[in-house]
Amino acid sequence: MSIGRDYGGSLTQTAEFGQLLCWVSSCGMTVGDQASASAGAPVAPLIHASGLRKQFGDFVAVDGIDFDVQPGEAFGFLGPNGAGKSSTMRMIGCTSPTSGGTLQLFGLDPATDGPAIRRRLGVVPQMDSLDNELTVEENLVIYGRYFDLSRAEARRRAKELLDFVQLTDRATSRVEPLSGGMKRRVTIARSLINQPDLLLLDEPTTGLDPQARHILWDRLYRLKQQGVTLVLTTHYMDEAEQLCDRLVVMDAGKIVAQGSPRQLIDEHATREVLELRFRAGSNEENVQYASGVGDRHEVLPDRILVYAHNGDEALAKAIANGAQPESALVRRSTLEDVFLRLTGRTLVE
Amino acid sequence: MRVFEWKLAVYRRVWKANVLTSLLQPLLYLLAMGLGVGALVNKNGGSARLLGGVPYIAFVAPGLLATTAMMVGAIESLWPVHDAMKWGRQYEAMSATPLEPADIVLAHVLWLMFRTGTAAAAVAAAMALFPDVRSWGLVAAIPAAMLSGVALGMPLSAWAVSREREMSFPLIQRFIIVPLFLFGGAFFPLSQLPIGIRIIGYISPLWHGVEMCRSWVSGTHMTALAAVGHVTYLTVFVVVGSVYMRRLAKDRLFA
Secondary structure, three states: OOOOOOOHHHHHHHHHHHHHHHHHHHOOOOHHHHHHHHOOOOOOOOEEEEEEEEEEOOEEEEEEEEEEEOOOOEEEEEOOOOOOHHHHHHHHOOOOOOOEEEEEEOOEOHHHHHHHHHOOEEEEOOOOOOOOOOEHHHHHHHHHHHOOOOHHHHHHHHHHHHHHOOOHHHOOOEOOOOOHHHHHHHHHHHHOOOOOOEEEEEOOOOOOOHHHHHHHHHHHHHHHHOOOEEEEEEOOHHHHHHHOOEEEEEEOOEEEEEEOHHHHHHHHOOOEEEEEEOOOOOHHHHHHHHOOOOOEEEEOOOOEEEEEOOHHHHHHHHHHOOOOOOEEEEEEOOHHHHHHHHHOOOOOO | OHHHHHHHHHHOOOHHHHHHHHHHHHHHHHHHHHHHHHHHHHHOOOHHHHOOOOOHHHHHHHHHHHHHHHHHHHHOOOHHHHHHHHHOOHHHHHHOOOOOHHHHHHHHHHHHHHHHHHHHHHHHHHHOOOHHHOOOHHHHHHHHHHHHHHHHHHHHHHHHHHOOOOOHHHHHHHHHHHHHHHOOOOOOOHHHOOHHHHHHHHHOHHHHHHHHHHHHHHOOOOOHHHHHHHHHHHHHHHHHHHHHHHHHHHHHHOO
16 A cells, blocks of 8 residues: 555644745746646756766766656656666756756756756755765855855745754754755755756655654655645655656656556556465466466565555465465555556565 | 855854964974974075075975965865765755856855965964064065965865765875975975975975965065966966865766
8 A cells, every 4th residue: 555645734734834935936927827736737847858978988877868847837757776767866856967868957958058957946955965074054044045045044944944844943953964865855955955847856765764754755745735846766665656747757768657656556456466475495486376367477586576456366376376475565556567568577675 | 146145154153263272383393393303404504505594494484375275175175065065065056056166166166265265374473573584575475375275176076066975185185285395395304305206395285375475474586487387387276176166066966
């Protein structure tokens, strides 16, 4: 099962944050824009890429990808490490020149308008780049100064943003002793200091514990509700399911599928999955029991997956065939299964 | 300028301890070298002529202005630059803003000027306590010392910004900075050395700074041409170092 979109509780609180965050999205778009975007009317995309390539020497990191990101959308790049996600993000962030193809942000060309585009972006890098010697607030204020904010304005925004990421009580503490999750929240607050039209997040929750991830997802979900356009990379399928309206699955520098999480699952996986675990090292001899009980099956090192519309029925059939699994689990299909189907590999290795 | 603010904000955490050592160190140094070593040197009949007709303290103290600036310029350029590029990733954070590599380099030049300038000013303040070297020329010597510190610092910064590891830094200290320091004409006239070693002094940014400091402080004559020559030589170091630092930083941050 998916972890679920249980944001009922947070929705009621959102009104308080609504006012605070209005300005975050204010320069990006109006509600009208968002409506027309979803209605399919021609709205200029925030990001347009076609045939986009990135090459380092002989190594092709990104191999001709096409995508558009519309205002107000939460758009994800899902793929394993080395798929080309971060290279794509750096090109979008105008810190890495393209090796070929077209890339436009806000209708501008990164090659000639890098600083002007970066002025309108918020970036949460994969590795934290906060200054450990400074306080949380100083980090935000100094970063705001890089965007030519006045000191007073930078301080005002820093205060609001620390409130938003629930770190007001840590404003005057140094960054160094903070936990990984807190540092990540500081980084997100920092990325919002210039009221960006587009927020780029490169693996925002990698390395965080589950609780910290949920806090972060909640904050990002609120930003999304305020109409901030999010573009994120992840190798966690649950993260992609939670946050992304639309995503592309990347593998070896190419886009192998795209759509909403639901669409991708419907298209590339069955409704349910039966996971069978057998005694270690005996998958090969047990695979006979799994074949034919569902639409298809996959043998992984530690378990056998059976794709079927009804997992319980498949399990009953497998047992009738004589299977004696040590454990059996029936679950809904996830993006992990989509990825496995498309590439023959798992996302997190 | 904005990036310079960042360095200042970090510095604010340590400046008190820093100011104290910046003042205390030259004081101890002047006492030891100027009075202690100086007493021996001055006993030698021929040394006054070699030193330009002044007691040893008047010879070595202006050198101290330049060596201090040089050391500060070098120290602020190796590890801190590498740290901002690689470990702390502050430069990477800046690259995601409208800032460009040129802004980072310009801020670093300003920062080196600030640090070498304040360090030299502290030495000048300590020197003012010694009657033999007290003069208004000290004020003019501060920018001269500063320039030689930045002149060494910028090429080192260009090196530091491009390195994947800092293994080479202690070697640079031992085999580049220390020889430049010892043979830069701060402690004895270069004419005392065989020509082969003397060359180290002439190419060292330190010697050019020392010459100017000594001339301003003692009020001895230096031709305008010589002064322009020294300043130009040092400025070339600053400019070439800055150009390379910008290019190398761009190659890494915008790969």
